[in-house]
Amino acid sequence: MDGQPLEGANVTFVPLSTAEGQGGTGGTDAAGKYEVMHFRAGKGVEPGQYKVVISKLVMQDGSPIPPGTESAAELSTKDAVPPQYSDYNQSKLQATVEAGGKPIDFALTSK
Numbered sequence: 656m657d658g659q660p661l662e663g664a665n666v667t668f669v670p671l672s673t674a675e676g677q678g679g680t681g682g683t684d685a686a687g688k689y690e691v692m693h694f695r696a697g698k699g700v701e702p703g704q705y706k707v708v709i710s711k712l713v714m715q716d717g718s719p720i721p722p723g724t725e726s727a728a729e730l731s732t733k734d735a736v737p738p739q740y741s742d743y744n745q746s747k748l749q750a751t752v753e754a755g756g757k758p759i760d761f762a763l764t765s766k
Contacts (some may be wrong), residue, residue, distance in 0.1 A: 656736065658764040659720040660687025663719070664736065666761075668750065669743070671704040678705060688758075699756055707748035709758060709761060710734050710741040 666689045667680040679700045681689040693700050712732045713719060724730065734741045740748055740763050750759045 657765050658762075660685065661711060661736070661763065664689075664709050666691065667708045667710075668700050668752070669708065670701075671706060671749075676701045678701075682688075688694065689740065698741040702752050702754045704742075705750050705752060706746060707750050707761065708741060708743050708746050709736055709748065709763065710730050713752055 661683055662685045664687075665680060666683060668678045668691055670676060670678045677694045679691040679693040681691040683689045690698065691700055692698060711734065713735045715731050715733055717735065720730065720732065732756040738745045740746055740761075748761060752759070
């Protein structure tokens with residue numbers, strides 16, 4: 656985000672049609688890299704068109720959620736990623752997944 660890797664974000668691929676299956680999700684590492692895991696079939700998702708939602712929950716003051724926290728729902732959190740990327744109904748991010756899979760990067764801005 657803003658030209659820097661976004662560590663600890665959740666990247667979700669939601670199929671635009673039922674032909675692509677169920678989609679998948681993955682978390683970003685310190686370099687901002689992620690690997691999507693299919694909801695049922697393991698690594699990767701089927702080739703096709705996907706809506707993408709990227710979210711990162713943090714404490715209200717912007718600090719990370721404390722390690723060992725069982726559920727973020729018990730805490731007062733907010734999303735560090737703007738709603739145009741993190742809210743399913745507002746996200747305009749889309750991706751075309753091709754057979755064989757290659758990295759798909761997203762340039763996010765905090766504004």
